[in-house]
Amino acid sequence: MHDLAQAASNFIDLNTANIIYLFLVGFVGGLVSGFIGSGGAFVLTPAMMSLGVPGLVAVASNMCHKFPKALVGALKRAKYGQVDIKLGIVVGISAEAGVLYGAHLQENIKKAFGDAGSNLYVSVAFVVVLAVVGIFVLRDAWKTYKSGTQHEEEKVTKLARWVQSIHIPGTMVYFKSLHAKVSVLFTIPLGFATGMLAATIAVGGFVGVPSMIYVLGAPSLMASATELVIAFVMGLGGSIKYALHGLVDIRLAMIILGGSLFGIQLGAIGTTYVKPFMIKVVMGVIMVIVLFSRGLMVPVYLSQLGLIQTLSDGTVKMLKTTSFAIMIFALGLGAFIVLKAMWQGRQAEKLAAQESLVHSKA
Amino acid sequence: MSYPEKNKPKKKPVGLAILFGIISIVLYAVLLDRQDMLNVHFAKGGMSAFLPIITAFAFSYVHGNFTGHFWTVLGVEPSKKKKEVK
Numbered sequence: 001m002h003d004l005a006q007a008a009s010n011f012i013d014l015n016t017a018n019i020i021y022l023f024l025v026g027f028v029g030g031l032v033s034g035f036i037g038s039g040g041a042f043v044l045t046p047a048m049m050s051l052g053v054p055g056l057v058a059v060a061s062n063m064c065h066k067f068p069k070a071l072v073g074a075l076k077r078a079k080y081g082q083v084d085i086k087l088g089i090v091v092g093i094s095a096e097a098g099v100l101y102g103a104h105l106q107e108n109i110k111k112a113f114g115d116a117g118s119n120l121y122v123s124v125a126f127v128v129v130l131a132v133v134g135i136f137v138l139r140d141a142w143k144t145y146k147s148g149t150q151h152e153e154e155k156v157t158k159l160a161r162w163v164q165s166i167h168i169p170g171t172m173v174y175f176k177s178l179h180a181k182v183s184v185l186f187t188i189p190l191g192f193a194t195g196m197l198a199a200t201i202a203v204g205g206f207v208g209v210p211s212m213i214y215v216l217g218a219p220s221l222m223a224s225a226t227e228l229v230i231a232f233v234m235g236l237g238g239s240i241k242y243a244l245h246g247l248v249d250i251r252l253a254m255i256i257l258g259g260s261l262f263g264i265q266l267g268a269i270g271t272t273y274v275k276p277f278m279i280k281v282v283m284g285v286i287m288v289i290v291l292f293s294r295g296l297m298v299p300v301y302l303s304q305l306g307l308i309q310t311l312s313d314g315t316v317k318m319l320k321t322t323s324f325a326i327m328i329f330a331l332g333l334g335a336f337i338v339l340k341a342m343w344q345g346r347q348a349e350k351l352a353a354q355e356s357l358v359h360s361k362a
Numbered sequence: 363m364s365y366p367e368k369n370k371p372k373k374k375p376v377g378l379a380i381l382f383g384i385i386s387i388v389l390y391a392v393l394l395d396r397q398d399m400l401n402v403h404f405a406k407g408g409m410s411a412f413l414p415i416i417t418a419f420a421f422s423y424v425h426g427n428f429t430g431h432f433w434t435v436l437g438v439e440p441s442k443k444k445k446e447v448k
Binding site for chain 2: 064065071076236239247248249261272
């Protein structure tokens with residue numbers, strides 16, 4: 001790590017184009033995070049690396065923009081009554097343990113199999129988790145839409161009802177988002193998995209939010225808002241860890257933060273206009289598209305490890321560029337859905353206000 | 363135009379937006395103008411680790427307030443229908 005810290009002292013030169021690029025990616029990432037509680041990081045880290053930032057510095061700088069962003073987002077959404085602070089802190093602390101274990105596991109894989117092995121592990125984790133969780137979330141959102149029940153209160157899943165029915169003395173904690181007591185023996189593994197995923201693919205929320213919804217029984221809006229508290233706890237711990245090794249490029253972190261704070265405020269406001277199932281739609285869509293993006297990279301790493309026929313430089317370059325472009329598309333589409341849903345919500349509200357004014361005059 | 367008390371439009375926080383906006387611009391100007399010096403001190407590791415953490419909190423307070431007021435001044439505000447999260 002010490003050598004890496006020395007390497008980190010060679011931070012990249014920033015020009016105006018780089019600054020604008022990072023600011024804009026930060027804005028879109030923030031917009032999505034403000035809405036679904038996470039996301040953005042999977043684009044930000046490769047975006048920084050595409051400018052020549054070393055991998056670990058990109059991860060560290062991303063982490064250092066994440067916790068202040070999550071703090072601002074959590075405070076904003078707490079004003080709308082969407083945050084369960086207790087659940088966020090309880091899950092956040094176990095997520096921190098997951099981050100440390102995940103990072104340790106990553107280091108061991110890197111030592112044993114090199115960069116290609118480590119990248120393959122990350123990509124396979126991406127593909128497997130996003131395939132299972134992403135398709136499940138999207139399917140659920142589609143079912144809600146088709147059944148026409150999107151206006152109704154969300155139903156607690158059978159699994160969550162079972163989890164809430166289990167009483168283990170000495171471990172029960174009341175969470176306001178669940179209107180129920182749940183044993184921390186259930187929240188700890190969920191937090192740990194969230195942290196491990198955050199350490200592996202940089203977006204713990206892809207497990208954190210769905211698990212709060214489907215396993216614990218939290219409403220989508222509260223789960224996505226509470227994820228911001230978890231992201232703050234994880235991000236702060238991670239940033240301190242990386243800063244101790246001198247890996248944070250404060251300029252990159254603050255420029256991305258500059259854009260993302262504009263975005264996160266807007267994303268948080270957006271949640272007050274949409275139906276809760278839209279959280280699942282945006283999250284599911286992003287997860288499934290990113291799945292394809294990372295899936296494209298699997299042959300590249302398999303070829304680097306000699307497990308399949310060696311790919312030509314041109315093919316590798318094309319796969320890398322396509323993969324990055326799909327990721328940007330995923331984030332852009334997520335942001336578009338958020339903005340469109342917000343716009344429609346605002347228009348509907350204005351129309352309703354005008355109608356009520358006409359009625360009251362009449 | 364007179365409004366009933368409850369429908370009175372809220373005064374927009376223009377002053378606060380400008381104040382936090384100016385402080386935010388100053389912070390970013392210092393960050394970019396002194397980047398060489400900051401890179402050296404902030405990347406020392408060890409006890410210097412508190413420097414990026416404190417900086418991140420300071421930026422989030424100032425720039426967070428600015429961006430919040432910015433959207434309010436532009437009229438982008440949360441839904442007036444009180445959303446009850448159940």
